[in-house]
Amino acid sequence: MRRPAWLWALALAAYAFLYAPLLVVVVYSFNDSTMNAQWIGFTLDWYRKLFRNEEMLTAAWNSLLIGVVSSAVATVLGTMAGYAMYRFRLRLLPLMVVAPIAIPEILMGVSLLIFFVMIDLTLGMVSIMLAHIAFCIGFVAIVVRARLAGLDDSLTEAARDLGATPWQAFRLVTLPLIMPGVVAGALMAFTLSIDDFVITFFTAGPDSKTLPLVIYTMVKITVTPEVNAVSTLLMLVTLALILIASRLSPGSLKAR
Amino acid sequence: MGKRWHKWLIGGPPLLYLTVFFAIPTLIMLVASFRHPGEFGGLAPILTEDEAGRRLDLTTENYVRFFSDLLYAQLFLKSLWYALVTTLLCLLVAYPLALLIARSPKRYRDVLLLLVILPFWSNFLIRVYAWIIILGPQSVFLGAFNDLIGLAGLAPVQVLYTPAAVVIGLVYVHLPFMVLPLYANLEKHDPALLDAAQDLGANAWNRFWRVTFPLSLPGVYAGGALVFIPAFGIFAIPDILGGTGGTMIGNVIKQQFLDSRDWPFGSVLSMVLTVVAVALAGLAAWFARRSRL
Numbered sequence: 001m002r003r004p005a006w007l008w009a010l011a012l013a014a015y016a017f018l019y020a021p022l023l024v025v026v027v028y029s030f031n032d033s034t035m036n037a038q039w040i041g042f043t044l045d046w047y048r049k050l051f052r053n054e055e056m057l058t059a060a061w062n063s064l065l066i067g068v069v070s071s072a073v074a075t076v077l078g079t080m081a082g083y084a085m086y087r088f089r090l091r092l093l094p095l096m097v098v099a100p101i102a103i104p105e106i107l108m109g110v111s112l113l114i115f116f117v118m119i120d121l122t123l124g125m126v127s128i129m130l131a132h133i134a135f136c137i138g139f140v141a142i143v144v145r146a147r148l149a150g151l152d153d154s155l156t157e158a159a160r161d162l163g164a165t166p167w168q169a170f171r172l173v174t175l176p177l178i179m180p181g182v183v184a185g186a187l188m189a190f191t192l193s194i195d196d197f198v199i200t201f202f203t204a205g206p207d208s209k210t211l212p213l214v215i216y217t218m219v220k221i222t223v224t225p226e227v228n229a230v231s232t233l234l235m236l237v238t239l240a241l242i243l244i245a246s247r248l249s250p251g252s253l254k255a256r
Numbered sequence: 257m258g259k260r261w262h263k264w265l266i267g268g269p270p271l272l273y274l275t276v277f278f279a280i281p282t283l284i285m286l287v288a289s290f291r292h293p294g295e296f297g298g299l300a301p302i303l304t305e306d307e308a309g310r311r312l313d314l315t316t317e318n319y320v321r322f323f324s325d326l327l328y329a330q331l332f333l334k335s336l337w338y339a340l341v342t343t344l345l346c347l348l349v350a351y352p353l354a355l356l357i358a359r360s361p362k363r364y365r366d367v368l369l370l371l372v373i374l375p376f377w378s379n380f381l382i383r384v385y386a387w388i389i390i391l392g393p394q395s396v397f398l399g400a401f402n403d404l405i406g407l408a409g410l411a412p413v414q415v416l417y418t419p420a421a422v423v424i425g426l427v428y429v430h431l432p433f434m435v436l437p438l439y440a441n442l443e444k445h446d447p448a449l450l451d452a453a454q455d456l457g458a459n460a461w462n463r464f465w466r467v468t469f470p471l472s473l474p475g476v477y478a479g480g481a482l483v484f485i486p487a488f489g490i491f492a493i494p495d496i497l498g499g500t501g502g503t504m505i506g507n508v509i510k511q512q513f514l515d516s517r518d519w520p521f522g523s524v525l526s527m528v529l530t531v532v533a534v535a536l537a538g539l540a541a542w543f544a545r546r547s548r549l
Contacts, residue, residue, distance in 0.1 A: 010353075011356035021375075077270040088266070096279065106489045106491065106509055106526065107529065150419075166263065209380075234379050242374070
């Protein structure tokens with residue numbers, strides 16, 4: 001393999017570019033200064049403030065609730081979609097699954113805003129969940145579909161030959177085999193939902209702030225080091241989720 | 257499992273869900289782009305009643321407004337330009353990374369790749385916000401540099417709240433979208449091709465430029481589309497890192513929907529954005545397919 005020194009140097013610079021901002025945020029979350037400019041000294045004050053911040057805690061709870069419900073529903077629907085795409089010829093389904101991923105996110109946000117107002121649905125937790133499910137289905141379907149493609153069809157056929165009904169063959173043979181893909185899809189849907197800003201921005205009501213919405217407001221109006229503390233905590237949570245995911249299904253992380 | 261109803265039993269529910277919460281809203285927005293704005297924002301009633309009776313009240317004036325005001329065409333061109341520069345810079349940064357990972361021993365590849373994806377998993381806004389700290393005029397990074405050039409009598413460099421900051425943020429956030437398809441392509445290259453080129457007398461540069469790069473074009477186009485489309489329509493990055501001069505088309509769409517509350521015109525802008533983005537992605541896909549021949 002040819003890996004000359006300049007290639008290493010350029011790649012290292014790229015890795016530094018990827019990690020420097022995250023490192024800066026973590027370091028500054030312990031900075032005893034109300035400005036993000038200079039390092040004054042070590043403090044845990046921003047974390048203390050965070051846990052007394054009512055708005056932030058409510059938003060975190062909202063995000064969690066939306067993430068759990070949306071990813072659960074999206075995983076079921078996405079798995080069905082992935083399976084249907086693999087097994088049957090449904091011309092419209094692949095298009096409908098990929099389109100929400102392929103078009104600019106803002107389109108989905110504003111069109112759902114118009115739609116929800118039109119059908120008189122109050123913007124809030126429910127509208128956010130309905131929107132999140134819609135954009136998560138595709139990601140789950142693609143991961144599950146990829147997992148199915150690597151599957152040996154003769155296993156299901158063997159189950160059928162031994163007298164299993166199609167449902168039994170699916171539940172007892174196919175589903176356990178594609179489970180790592182389903183779990184990876186579920187975790188991906190959960191992270192996408194927790195992280196989503198654009199679509200949530202348009203489909204959230206005034207009383208249904210999620211964590212990204214609160215962070216956006218904080219970042220836009222008053223840059224306090226409290227943001228650094230939330231960010232550091234969120235990074236830790238994400239890291240933990242990734243570690244769990246890689247334990248559950250090695251190799252599934254490549255899917256994203 | 258060949259029964260016809262099985263297909264609808266399994267494929268039906270997700271199809272129905274996406275029809276209701278994706279296809280129908282998109283169609284409604286298409287119709288909304290031909291409606292009148294409501295008196296207090298939103299949309300005016302779609303049916304009007306006059307002497308001739310009830311009829312659909314649709315108009316093309318929103319599109320006329322779009323095409324007659326050069327401001328919007330300029331805004332689109334500017335956003336296109338930002339997205340294009342972002343795509344090219346992403347390619348420049350991502351290529352060495354993808355190449356290094358693809359040419360690393362198999363057992364290190366997953367770790368090196370994971371290191372690229374890992375930052376991508378943390379919240380998008382946080383990754384953008386981090387650049388406020390780094391690019392701020394008093395930051396440890398730029399501050400020291402500004403002090404230094406201050407000694408030489410030069411004016412301090414302002415990066416935050418300029419278009420440059422927007423592009424840095426755009427490149428940073430979209431980088432993994434470029435690395436992944438590039439890596440997927442480069443990983444499949446047969447090293448024997450490089451050996452053959454070397455035997456025929458090609459130096460390192462020629463081996464890269466005349467063998468590796470042309471073979472990687474499908475990956476370049478795929479990554480290009482994956483970076484370009486989201487970068488084109490974004491509004492949060494210009495909002496956070498750009499000043500008044502950094503506004504992109506996404507910001508104006510957001511304004512139309514939330515501040516001006518002119519939904520029909522916002523719909524026009526969204527439709528044009530989508531058509532342009534999808535057309536350019538289609539072009540990239542077409543190039544990718546052609547370069548594979």
